[in-house]
Amino acid sequence: MRIAVVGCGAMGSVYAGRLAGAGHEVLAVHRGAEHVAAIAAGGLTVSGPDGEHRARIDARTTPPPGIVVDLVVLAVKAADVAGAADLARSLIGADTVVLTIQNGLGSGDVVAQRVGADRLAVGIASGFGASLIGPGHVHHNAMRALRFGSYGGLDAAAVERVAEAWRAAGFDAAAVPDILAMQWEKLICNVAYSAPCALSGLTVGEVMDHEHLGAVSRAAATEAWETATALGVGIAVPDPVALVREFGAQMPAAKPSALLDHEARRVSEIAVINGAVPREAATVGRQAPVNATLTALARTREEPWVRR
Known part of the structure; x- marks a missing residue:
């Protein structure tokens, strides 16, 4: 899968690093220039209970022109989700799925207004703590459960394909009917x-x-x-x-x-x-x-x- 992770703070970096390590083609878009420069120069290191892994990732502060991906992951905090959705528009093609993963309630509504409800999946991460150790290095405490569901009209098969991509990266991920x-x-x-x-x-x-x-x-x-x-x-x-x-x-x-x-x-x-x-x-x-x-x-x- 061609995947863009928009917002590579602690959680987003874990997502990006693990997905890239599983063989997905990952683009990381993050506004923190120092973190982006470190990833671009030496890769993204992800450490945790299962050891330490480094993945090579294309990291940018803004999306490169002319690139369309299969999956956009919005991994920013709820207050930043509107801006992240707007930033990601250039990455979205006719068949692109957008997955938004935030705490609390309401982010899906914001994203749906900007990218359309029919392409939107909503995710939740449970029992999953992460922290940035430094530029280019993130640590996670656990990866207990990620659950994905359709926000509106997104086909269940499309949500399952997203879940399968994350399972291949070592996450306990599943598509659910009632997110x-x-x-x-x-x-x-x-x-x-x-x-x-x-x-x-x-x-x-x-x-x-x-x-x-x-x-x-x-x-x-x-x-x-x-x-x-x-x-x-x-x-x-x-x-x-x-x-x-x-x-x-x-x-x-x-x-x-x-x-x-x-x-x-x-x-x-x-x-x-x-x-x-x-x-x-x-x-x-x-x-x-x-x-x-x-x-x-x-x-x-x-x-x-x-x-x-």
Whole structure:
């Protein structure tokens, strides 16, 4: 497959490196010139529990002219997805599939407006932590699960071809018929830890067992579960508290991306994670005060970084 990964931060670099290592022809498009220069000069090194691997990748800060690919992967954060979709337009041909992988809810809607719903797949990555060690070098903690589904009219066979390309690269990847349900199942876990960890500086395990924040974490998850149920989303979660405790127990030392953003004084994705719950709840006449409060606190803390 000819694949363009737009946004080669930590997660995008893992995707690009593993896909290239499996024999796919990969183009990395990333605005960080130092990272791009290092990849272009010496390849992209991906390290993790399965060892260290280096892949040769065509890395650019902007897409080269006249290139059309089979698959565009938008691996940027939710706030940057509109710009990434616009940047990727020159790479899209009649049969190109666009896959967008972000935390939270809402990115698919943004991308569909720019590239068309009929070519769009939405992905979720679960239990998958990554960090940039330096220019040209990324490390991942695990590759537990990647799930892909059609946003709108994309044929199921096309989604399966995407999943197969990722499985060939060593990912636990699968096409699923109801990606929205899986997004909500992941969101229930994310709201339990994203804002509580970011605001407190504690890890997932520390929040999970904290005398005070543990109750807040569980309440945020329960509120998301209640909202999904009210919306009629087909989640397979009988007990949201059991779900988030099981999730947290698998990675107690992990720092959610929102906490990493706050440590770096960057704006996080809280608005599309915890913030998605009160927005979605309002569409069915409900309120979500726990997640609304967590979102307000996080966004207030981030205000100086927005202006920076």
